[in-house]
Structure formats: structure tokens, C-alpha cells
Amino acid sequence: MLANHLFEYPHEFKLESGKTLPGFQLAYTTYGELNKEKNNVVWVCHALTANSDFTEWWPDLFGPGKLYDPTKHFVICANMLGGCYGSTGPLSPNPRTGVPFFHSFPQITNRDVVNTFELLRNDLGLDQIHTILGGSMGGQQALEWTIEKPDLFENLVIVASNAKHSAWGIAFNETQRQAIKQDLTWKLNTERAGLNGMKVARAIALLSYRSHLTYDLTQSEETDEVFDGYKASSYQVYQGEKLASRFNAFTYWILSKAMDSHNVGRKREGIAKALKQIKANALFVGIDNDVLFPVKEQEFLAKHIENASFHVIDSKYGHDGFLIEMSKLTEKIQLFYKQKKLKPVLV
Numbered sequence: 001m002l003a004n005h006l007f008e009y010p011h012e013f014k015l016e017s018g019k020t021l022p023g024f025q026l027a028y029t030t031y032g033e034l035n036k037e038k039n040n041v042v043w044v045c046h047a048l049t050a051n052s053d054f055t056e057w058w059p060d061l062f063g064p065g066k067l068y069d070p071t072k073h074f075v076i077c078a079n080m081l082g083g084c085y086g087s088t089g090p091l092s093p094n095p096r097t098g099v100p101f102f103h104s105f106p107q108i109t110n111r112d113v114v115n116t117f118e119l120l121r122n123d124l125g126l127d128q129i130h131t132i133l134g135g136s137m138g139g140q141q142a143l144e145w146t147i148e149k150p151d152l153f154e155n156l157v158i159v160a161s162n163a164k165h166s167a168w169g170i171a172f173n174e175t176q177r178q179a180i181k182q183d184l185t186w187k188l189n190t191e192r193a194g195l196n197g198m199k200v201a202r203a204i205a206l207l208s209y210r211s212h213l214t215y216d217l218t219q220s221e222e223t224d225e226v227f228d229g230y231k232a233s234s235y236q237v238y239q240g241e242k243l244a245s246r247f248n249a250f251t252y253w254i255l256s257k258a259m260d261s262h263n264v265g266r267k268r269e270g271i272a273k274a275l276k277q278i279k280a281n282a283l284f285v286g287i288d289n290d291v292l293f294p295v296k297e298q299e300f301l302a303k304h305i306e307n308a309s310f311h312v313i314d315s316k317y318g319h320d321g322f323l324i325e326m327s328k329l330t331e332k333i334q335l336f337y338k339q340k341k342l343k344p345v346l347v
């Protein structure tokens with residue numbers, strides 16, 4: 001029932017920057033079947049390093065008997081443009097030259113990513129979306145889309161995200177890109193260029209994805225006798241290695257820049273006016289201890305959107321709690337449907 005597909009867009013695609021891509025492809029995953037009324041669509045937007053297989057990184061939400069059940073819903077998620085899981089990105093061959101884009105891949109924004117989703121949606125003939133869900137960068141994209149197409153979405157669920165990427169978030173991303181830049185291989189046009197720098201970038205990022213409390217609870221030494229070779233140190237190294245086995249520095253660079261450029265108010269006369277466009281019933285969930293997308297950012301969103309609720313998940317994990325606190329997140333979404341008297345389950 002879980003199926004992978006490819007959408008090819010063979011025409012020139014204009015980016016927000018004014019630059020163009022000579023077409024693109026999106027690799028996407030679906031789970032379940034579209035019903036006759038075409039009203040059972042659940043669209044998921046993935047975060048920075050995740051992929052279109054939502055059952056891998058949000059396993060508790062999707063499956064038979066779960067909140068989003070493939071016997072009732074048609075769940076879809078596309079790998080974002082610029083990524084490295086099958087959609088067009090910096091390692092894809094540039095049809096204009098026949099060799100991978102590498103450093104020549106143009107800068108993209110969340111709005112560009114959403115425009116590719118919109119082309120896919122049209123191609124599939126989906127003219128209503130029951131619920132769109134996204135966390136972190138995926139939440140930024142879900143928000144962009146519900147602003148751009150207010151009549152398309154019935155419900156919007158956003159976790160640990162924001163209306164505009166914060167100065168703090170940009171500073172973290174820039175520091176990570178500086179680490180990539182320091183890697184002497186970064187200038188090369190090879191798949192592994194900048195990979196050691198990216199390992200450091202991931203280690204830096206982890207400091208913003210977790211919290212003081214997380215490290216305290218999971219990486220503290222058990223004895224007073226240690227004076228080198230700390231658990232916290234090997235954890236940082238390991239996390240860099242782990243990402244390097246499934247990602248590349250070009251995509252890391254492009255997507256972190258896309259995140260930095262996130263501002264729903266751009267060319268829409270400001271954030272407040274942009275958020276007023278949203279017609280969907282909205283749920284914003286913040287994660288306690290999230291230093292990267294602090295709960296005040298989700299509270300702000302809820303305040304500026306009609307029909308919005310705001311909840312906080314108590315967590316010791318910080319930002320990554322949006323991927324880890326599955327049962328608490330499921331409860332919040334169930335409650336949202338119940339309070340709004342909405343039917344999450346369609347038959």
C-alpha cells in the first residue's frame with residue numbers, strides 16, 4: 001500500500017529569485033487510495049534531512065488502526081526540491097550540461113518548494129486536501145501553501161515551526177555553512193565535497209535540536225574520574241558521521257539557505273496580512289525546551305490565524321521532540337479534531 005512514484009515536470013521552472021531550472025522531478029510516496037469523493041487526502045511535508053517516507057520518521061501517526069489509516073486516507077508526501085532522496089537537487093544531472101549541478105544549483109526558497117508541490121497536486125487532480133501536516137521546515141512549507149491556496153485545505157497541523165525564520169535560526173545555519181566552507185574539499189565538484197564540514201555542521205545543529213536537559217540526561221558521565229573521551233564528545237562525532245552516511249553537503253547548504261529565507265510576509269505586505277489569508281482550521285504545536293523554534297513562535301502563529309489552536313508538548317528533547325514525542329503529538333491532533341468536531345477518519 002505504501003508506494004513510491006516519480007513526477008516529471010519537463011518545462012522550465014521559474015524560481016522566486018528569477019533564476020530557472022530546466023524542469024524538475026519529484027519523488028513522492030503515497031499510502032492508501034484516493035476515495036471516490038477525493039476528500040480523504042492527507043499531505044505531509046517533511047523536515048530538513050527527512051524524506052518522503054513519513055512512516056519512517058512519524059511511524060506512530062500512519063498505519064492501519066492509527067490516526068491516519070491507509071484504509072481510509074490517501075496520504076502523500078513529496079521529497080522536497082533541492083533534497084537528495086530522488087527529487088531534483090544539486091547532485092542531479094543538469095540537463096543543460098549533462099553533469100550534476102553541484103555548486104551551480106540555484107538558490108531556492110520554501111515558496112519554490114511549494115510551487116513544485118502545487119504542480120504535482122494539479123497533475124494528480126487533487127482539488128481538496130483534508131489535512132496538511134508539517135514539522136520544522138516542513139511546517140514552514142505547509143504554512144506557505146495554506147497562505148497561497150487558502151481554499152484548498154480544510155485542516156492545517158504545524159509542529160515546531162514559524163512564520164519567519166528567526167535571526168537565531170539563521171545564525172545557527174550560517175555557522176553550520178561556515179563549517180562546510182572550512183572543508184578544503186568543498187570547492188570540488190564531487191559528491192563527497194564538503195562532507196567533513198557537513199559532519200561538523202550536523203554536530204552544531206544537534207545543539208539546537210536538543211536541549212541542555214537532553215544532554216544532561218543522556219550524555220553525562222557516570223563517574224567523576226573521566227577527564228577526556230567524554231560521552232558527549234563521541235555523541236557529537238557520531239551524529240555527524242550518521243548524517244554523512246545519508247546526506248550531502250550541497251543539499252545541506254541549499255536547504256539550510258531555503259530555511260533562512262522563510263518569511264511568509266515577503267511580497268504579501270507583511271506577516272500578519274499573510275496569515276489572515278489562511279482559512280483552514282489550524283493547530284499549532286510547540287515543543288517545550290525548543291531553542292530553535294521556541295514555543296512563542298507557534299503561539300504567535302495561532303494568535304494571527306482565525307480558527308487556530310495552540311498547544312505545547314512537554315518534552316526533554318527540545319526541537320527534535322517533534323520527531324520523538326509521537327504519542328503526545330498524536331493526542332494533540334486527536335484532541336484538535338475532536339474539539340473542532342472534525343472527522344479525522346473518513347469512510
Ligand SMILES: CC(=O)SCCNC(=O)CCNC(=O)[C@H](O)C(C)(C)COP(=O)(O)OP(=O)(O)OC[C@H]1O[C@@H](n2cnc3c(N)ncnc32)[C@H](O)[C@@H]1OP(=O)(O)O
Nearest residue numbers: 049050051056057219230231232234235236238320323324
Ligand atoms: C526515525 C529515523 O531516524 S528515520 C531516519 C531518517 N531520519 C529522518 O529522516 C528524520 C530526521 N531524524 C532525526 O533527526 C533523528 O533520527 C531523530 C531526531 C528522529 C532521532 O535521533 P537519533 O540520532 O536517532 O537519536 P539519539 O540522539 O538518541 O541518538 C541515538 C544514536 O546515537 C548513538 N549514541 C548515543 N550516545 C552516544 C555516544 N555517547 N557516543 C556515540 N554514539 C552515541 C546511539 O547508539 C544511536 O545510534 P544509532 O542511531 O546508530 O542507533
Ligand SMILES: N[C@@H](CCO)C(=O)O
Nearest residue numbers: 047048049050136137
Ligand atoms: N532532526 C531534524 C531537524 C530539523 O528539523 C532533521 O534532521 O530533519
